[in-house]
Amino acid sequence: QSVLTQPPSVSGAPGQSVTISCTGSSSNIGAGYAVHWYQQVPGRAPKLLIFGNTNRPSGVPDRFSGSKSATSASLAITGLQPEDEADYYCQSYDYMLSGSTAFGGGTKLTVL
Amino acid sequence: QVTLKESGPVLVKPTETLTLTCTVSGFSLNNPKLGVSWIRQPPGKALQWLAHIFSNDEKSYSASLKTRLRISRDTSKSQVVLTMTNTDPLDAGTYYCARVQRGGFPVVNYFDLWGQGTVVTVSP
Numbered sequence: 001q002s003v004l005t006q007p008p009s010v011s012g013a014p015g016q017s018v019t020i021s022c023t024g025s026s027s028n029i030g031a032g033y034a035v036h037w038y039q040q041v042p043g044r045a046p047k048l049l050i051f052g053n054t055n056r057p058s059g060v061p062d063r064f065s066g067s068k069s070a071t072s073a074s075l076a077i078t079g080l081q082p083e084d085e086a087d088y089y090c091q092s093y094d095y096m097l098s099g100s101t102a103f104g105g106g107t108k109l110t111v112l
Numbered sequence: 113q114v115t116l117k118e119s120g121p122v123l124v125k126p127t128e129t130l131t132l133t134c135t136v137s138g139f140s141l142n143n144p145k146l147g148v149s150w151i152r153q154p155p156g157k158a159l160q161w162l163a164h165i166f167s168n169d170e171k172s173y174s175a176s177l178k179t180r181l182r183i184s185r186d187t188s189k190s191q192v193v194l195t196m197t198n199t200d201p202l203d204a205g206t207y208y209c210a211r212v213q214r215g216g217f218p219v220v221n222y223f224d225l226w227g228q229g230t231v232v233t234v235s236p
Contacts, residue, residue, distance in 0.1 A: 002158065036222040038159075045208055045226040046159065052219040089159055093220040099172035101149070101161040101221060 003028065003097065004090050004104035011110040017078040020107045022090030024071050028102055033093040035073035037066055040087040040106075049088070050075060077109070085111045114138030116148070116209050116227035123233045130196040130234075134209030134227060141187045142167050147212035148192040149223060150183065154205040164212055164221075165192060201234045 005023040012018040022035060029035060037050040048057050050066035053073060065076045073092075077084055090104040120132035134148060141148065147166035153159050163173045163183040173181045182195045192209060207230050210223035 032218045034219040034222075038223070040159075045229050046210075046223075047226065048222065048224050051213070051222045051224070052215075057224065091222065098175035098178060099161065099164065101164070101172075103159045103161060106158045 002105040003094055003102035004092060006088075006090060006104040006107045008105070009108045009110065011112055012077075012080045013112045014080050014082060016080050017076065018080065018109065019077075020075045020088050020090075020109070022073045022075070022092075022104050024073075024092060024094075024102070026071065027096040028071075028092045028094035029068065029073060030071035031095065033095075035066065035068055036091045037064075037075045038089045038091065040089065041083075042086070046089065080111050082111050085109055114211070114225055116211060116225060118207060118209050118227045118230035120207070120230050120232065122231065123235065124199050125236055126200055126234055128199055130199050130203070130232060132194045132196075132207055132209075132230065132232075134192040134194075136190050136192070136209075136211070139211065140167075141185050141190060141192070144168070145214050147214055147221075148185070149210050149212050150192075150194045150207060151210055151223070152203075152205050152207045153229075154202070157205070162207075163194060166212070166214065199234045204232055204234045206231050 034052045038046040039049045040046040053068040094102040149164035150162040165183045185192045209227045211225040
């Protein structure tokens with residue numbers, strides 16, 4: 001059972017937009033800690049997609065955006081492309097956890 | 113160029129100790145803003161954070177695996193080593209090391225660079 005809750009799957013057609021949610025609690029997102037997002041293409045290592053709720057590392061297209069409110073966060077992907085098909089994970093700091101690192105259970109994005 | 117590379121055995125027997133090494137380049141393990149974590153992924157399952165170590169030798173472990181894990185670093189070799197005792201078939205999966213950006217509230221401890229991963233099988 002992950003500390004951060006994500007939907008198991010989302011899907012969308014090429015060109016459409018999707019949103020992936022990440023729900024936490026008062027010891028992580030609700031305490032003000034930032035949310036970070038990772039993309040994992042099948043067979044590859046995860047890659048940092050969004051850090052600090054809304055910031056994109058260099059090289060990440062602006063089709064990817066993040067937001068945060070209260071005890072949840074969201075990753076939005078616009079203009080879906082076939083190469084966006086991947087697993088997406090949210091992560092945050094949780095002061096109740098040993099080591100303080102919490103991952104979501106991951107969301108499989110299927111581009112129809 | 114900043115890289116992390118995992119190495120270790122492909123196969124271990126149940127109850128044996130697993131030793132994994134992460135060799136980093138392009139950054140220093142003495143940088144106070146950075147750390148190294150180990151994260152694993154069982155086949156078909158989600159990411160699971162295991163442990164991290166920082167430049168001041170601060171270490172933390174996953175609560176569920178704390179009694180079986182030990183993380184250490186050798187700055188002269190630019191390596192971070194994770195040992196896991198008493199392995200079980202449930203420990204099989206891909207093990208990643210990742211660089212930790214320590215940050216400060218509210219942006220704390222995120223993983224900006226990952227190694228390619230190393231696959232571990234636990235079987236007699």
